[in-house]
Amino acid sequence: xxxxxxxxxxxxxxxxxxxxxxxxxxxxxxxxxxxxxxxxxxxxxxxxxxxxxxxxxxxxxxxxxxxxxxxxxxxxxxxxxxxxxxxxxxxxxxxxxxxxxxxxxxxxxxxxxxxxxxxxxxxxxxxxxxxxxxxxxxxxxxxxxxxxxxxxxxxxxxxxxxxxxxxxxxxxxxxxxxxxxxxxxxxxxxxxxxxxxxxxxxxxxxxxxxxxxxxxxxxxxxxxxxxxxxxxxxxxxxxxxxxxxxxxxxxxxxxxxxxxxxxxxxxxxxxxxxxxxxxxxxxxxxxxxxxxxxxxxxxxxxxxxxxxxxxxxxxxxxxxxxxxxxxxxxxxxxxxxxxxxxxxxxxxxxxxxxxxxxxxxxxxxxxxxxxxxxxxxxxxxxxxxxxxxxxxxxxxxxxxxxxxxxxxxxxxxxxxxxxxxxxxxxxxxxxxxxxxxxxxxxxxxxxxxxxxxxxxxxxxxxxxxxxxxxxxxxxxxxxxxxxxxxxxxxxxxxxxxxxxxxxxxxxxxxxxxxxxxxxxxxxxxxxxxxxxxxxxxxxxxxxxxxxxxxxxxxxxxxxxxxxxxxxxxxxxxxxxxxxxxxxxxxxxxxxxxxxxxxxxxxxxxxxxxxxxxxxxxxxxxxxxxxxxxxxxxxxxxxxxxxxxxxxxxxxxxxxxxxxxxxxxxxxxxxxxxxxxxxxxxxxxxxxxxxxxxxxxxxxxxxxxxxxxxxxxxxxxx
Amino acid sequence: xxxxxxxxxxxxxxxxxxxxxxxxxxxxxxxxxxxxxxxxxxxxxxxxxxxxxxxxxxxxxxxxxxxxxxxxxxxxxxxxxxxxxxx
Ligand SMILES: Nc1nc2c(ncn2[C@@H]2O[C@H](COP(=O)(O)OP(=O)(O)OP(=O)(O)O)[C@@H](O)[C@H]2O)c(=O)[nH]1
Ligand SMILES: [Mg+2]
Numbered sequence: 001x002x003x004x005x006x007x008x009x010x011x012x013x014x015x016x017x018x019x020x021x022x023x024x025x026x027x028x029x030x031x032x033x034x035x036x037x038x039x040x041x042x043x044x045x046x047x048x049x050x051x052x053x054x055x056x057x058x059x060x061x062x063x064x065x066x067x068x069x070x071x072x073x074x075x076x077x078x079x080x081x082x083x084x085x086x087x088x089x090x091x092x093x094x095x096x097x098x099x100x101x102x103x104x105x106x107x108x109x110x111x112x113x114x115x116x117x118x119x120x121x122x123x124x125x126x127x128x129x130x131x132x133x134x135x136x137x138x139x140x141x142x143x144x145x146x147x148x149x150x151x152x153x154x155x156x157x158x159x160x161x162x163x164x165x166x167x168x169x170x171x172x173x174x175x176x177x178x179x180x181x182x183x184x185x186x187x188x189x190x191x192x193x194x195x196x197x198x199x200x201x202x203x204x205x206x207x208x209x210x211x212x213x214x215x216x217x218x219x220x221x222x223x224x225x226x227x228x229x230x231x232x233x234x235x236x237x238x239x240x241x242x243x244x245x246x247x248x249x250x251x252x253x254x255x256x257x258x259x260x261x262x263x264x265x266x267x268x269x270x271x272x273x274x275x276x277x278x279x280x281x282x283x284x285x286x287x288x289x290x291x292x293x294x295x296x297x298x299x300x301x302x303x304x305x306x307x308x309x310x311x312x313x314x315x316x317x318x319x320x321x322x323x324x325x326x327x328x329x330x331x332x333x334x335x336x337x338x339x340x341x342x343x344x345x346x347x348x349x350x351x352x353x354x355x356x357x358x359x360x361x362x363x364x365x366x367x368x369x370x371x372x373x374x375x376x377x378x379x380x381x382x383x384x385x386x387x388x389x390x391x392x393x394x395x396x397x398x399x400x401x402x403x404x405x406x407x408x409x410x411x412x413x414x415x416x417x418x419x420x421x422x423x424x425x426x427x428x429x430x431x432x433x434x435x436x437x438x439x440x441x442x443x444x445x446x447x448x449x450x451x452x453x454x455x456x457x458x459x460x461x462x463x464x465x466x467x468x469x470x471x472x473x474x475x476x477x478x479x480x481x482x483x484x485x486x487x488x489x490x491x492x493x494x495x496x497x498x499x500x501x502x503x504x505x506x507x508x509x510x511x512x513x514x515x516x517x518x519x520x521x522x523x524x525x526x527x528x529x530x531x532x533x534x535x536x537x538x539x540x541x542x543x544x545x546x547x548x549x550x551x552x553x554x555x556x557x558x559x560x561x562x563x564x565x566x567x568x569x570x571x572x573x574x575x576x577x578x579x580x581x582x583x584x585x586x587x588x589x590x591x592x593x594x595x596x597x598x599x600x601x602x603x604x605x606x607x608x609x610x611x612x613x614x615x616x617x618x619x620x621x622x623x624x625x626x627x628x629x630x631x632x633x634x635x636x637x638x639x640x641x642x643x644x645x646x647x648x649x650x651x652x653x654x655x656x657x658x659x660x661x662x663x664x665x666x667x668x669x670x671x672x673x674x675x676x677x678x679x680x681x682x683x684x685x686x687x688x689x690x691x692x693x694x695x696x697x698x699x700x701x702x703x704x705x706x707x708x709x710x711x712x713x714x715x716x717x
Numbered sequence: 718x719x720x721x722x723x724x725x726x727x728x729x730x731x732x733x734x735x736x737x738x739x740x741x742x743x744x745x746x747x748x749x750x751x752x753x754x755x756x757x758x759x760x761x762x763x764x765x766x767x768x769x770x771x772x773x774x775x776x777x778x779x780x781x782x783x784x785x786x787x788x789x790x791x792x793x794x795x796x797x798x799x800x801x802x803x804x
Contacts, residue, residue, distance in 0.1 A: 067747035254737035390764035
């Protein structure tokens with residue numbers, strides 16, 4: 001960048017699913033998520049783009065939208081970015097409108113609206129490869145001439161074709177500052193717009209932007225009036241009078257805008273586009289099967305079953321390799337630290353054990369996102385939403401809730417972010433409330449440990465699978481009535497529209513799918529390296545200290561003749577019991593006593609509130625602290641099987657009875673134990689109120705259900 | 718004129734009228750669904766609702782209740798002529 005150049009921003013705008021993010025990645029070399037579903041990008045992201053001549057601009061990737069009358073939060077992001085009325089935002093210096101070359105007319109409607117923003121424009125006709133395949137011929141030069149010299153570039157962003165031309169066009173637009181010619185409104189409509197502008201200026205003392213005036217005149221509901229601080233009663237009078245004028249011009253005021261724009265565009269496109277008969281033919285044939293009355297739901301159920309089966313069983317092998325590797329690492333490291341028992345314990349129990357237990361779940365995350373990526377990029381995800389809409393509408397949600405809920409099975413956070421495509425704020429809230437109930441991959445370690453240690457050995461692998469699948473349904477089972485009550489009685493959500501474009505099918509692009517997997521895996525691993533690592537160390541320290549040598553001396557003195565291993569074990573458990581964690585766990589244990597949790601499990605439960613997967617490493621620490629290299633996962637399972645109540649009414653019986661295991665799993669299925677989720681929920685629902693409600697509701701529900709399960713099963717058994 | 722909700726899958730016709738007061742119809746208009754445009758009911762979802770409609774080279778979903786107020790002049794050469802009798 002030349003030193004004198006002030007930082008300039010260029011925004012990528014366009015209809016959903018046109019390839020904005022793909023183009024963004026090609027121009028900046030960054031890696032934004034892309035996918036064949038309208039609404040993949042839900043927030044603004046920026047990166048540096050070279051204009052081909054060494055000048056750099058800041059390029060901003062935005063969510064897609066069909067029209068400037070925003071209705072959902074992701075669309076509002078675009079409006080805000082373009083008008084620059086947010087405190088820390090500037091208006092962009094130019095706009096690149098990304099257009100799907102296979103559907104010019106519809107895509108140009110937004111471009112035509114944008115002409116009122118008075119910004120330099122570049123039109124990118126993307127997916128030119130698909131258009132060519134369909135036999136569509138586009139005369140880009142003619143279109144450019146008709147638009148007063150606005151650069152029009154044909155690209156195939158995914159193949160990297162035409163990217164250099166886009167760079168040059170951005171540079172050119174910034175230099176020449178060429179605008180798209182504005183619409184010529186019929187005289188009476190023009191007058192009505194002037195009236196509204198005059199009304200605003202008279203009342204708030206400054207002239208409004210043209211785009212704001214159009215929203216005020218043409219939209220039945222808009223937040224522009226509030227934003228400008230234009231007083232409601234005055235506003236209504238002015239707008240009513242102006243709309244009467246539009247009516248006299250022969251237009252319904254609420255239909256005038258699209259009618260006039262589309263009329264203009266039809267004339268504009270005459271001779272620009274040739275050919276392209278059957279544009280939806282190929283996808284229609286696939287839909288005849290995938291959306292068939294009978295086969296459609298069968299295929300859908302098959303895909304879902306296949307996905308979860310793969311996550312459970314396919315992931316088993318790599319998971320075992322990882323645990324094996326972790327155990328091996330421990331056995332290598334432990335002897336080198338034999339002289340320093342405290343450091344040895346910290347490294348093997350705390351660091352390697354805790355983080356290793358967590359990393360073993362990486363294969364599942366990868367497999368889940370492989371499926372999600374393929375479903376999304378093929379175009380099936382929108383069909384799944386279409387199939388599920390009826391069921392969701394029954395509890396007040398809609399088909400667009402499907403993607404957030406499905407993502408929730410991997411991790412609640414991307415799920416919560418993808419609720420932004422839902423227009424109705426109440427339906428959005430209800431969906432966001434339901435997302436943390438989905439059995440995310442962090443719950444998996446708990447189920448896996450319990451099943452591997454108890455259900456499998458005691459009842460056989462068949463029951464192990466049944467319990468695994470069952471636990472994944474528990475959250476869903478409670479989410480449905482919760483959403484039902486919330487939408488019907490608390491929020492009173494009105495039935496909402498479900499207008500979702502069903503994109504054309506395409507071969508999933510391995511590059512995009514793999515990248516999607518990699519990004520999620522990287523996020524998971526970095527969490528293991530930071531949050532999980534830190535919590536593990538803290539838990540380790542709290543259960544290792546204070547380490548008063550007197551405790552050891554007393555035990556050794558009390559039983560001089562006993563075998564050394566027995567005495568060593570007694571010493572270890574005495575230390576854990578009098579550690580900070582032990583004392584705290586014992587104090588709190590009465591609350592969890594009705595669920596059948598002893599103080600060690602209680603410690604695990606409490607330590608898991610910031611991140612639920614911590615339970616595995618915490619149980620590892622509390623049940624086998626100080627045992628160094630031998631404390632592998634097999635060993636932990638053995639220790640847990642042998643654990644018995646040492647006091648109270650249940651003395652001598654196993655702590656991990658069937659009732660307690662099931663209660664523990666149900667508790668983890670329902671409890672709100674994830675700091676980042678609570679924070680994201682607060683961010684997405686605009687305050688801590690709903691995050692707090694969700695936290696207390698889920699936690700109370702988890703406790704109640706754990707008590708019910710423990711009491712019920714222990715009576716039956 | 719027939720409400721879109723009563724068309725049979727495969728039937729098409731010209732859009733006669735919609736209701737610009739409703740936000741759904743405003744969305745559809747932004748997508749290019751304007752009076753006179755040819756519109757086809759491609760199919761219904763397996764559970765009977767929502768509908769998939771095709772216009773201007775795109776397929777869009779729409780719920781039955783939203784389709785009630787959208788009136789269609791069913792084309793004379795439509796493969797299936799009888800609109801379903803109202804339930
Ligand atoms: N064949 C072809 N496909 C493309 C091209 N550009 C993008 N795609 C595909 O179109 C789909 C949508 O791309 P995205 O970049 O996610 O689109 P977007 O405009 O960012 O979408 P939203 O964020 O949902 O608004 C993806 O499946 C891309 O692989 C192209 O030039 N040719
Ligand atoms: Mg995008």
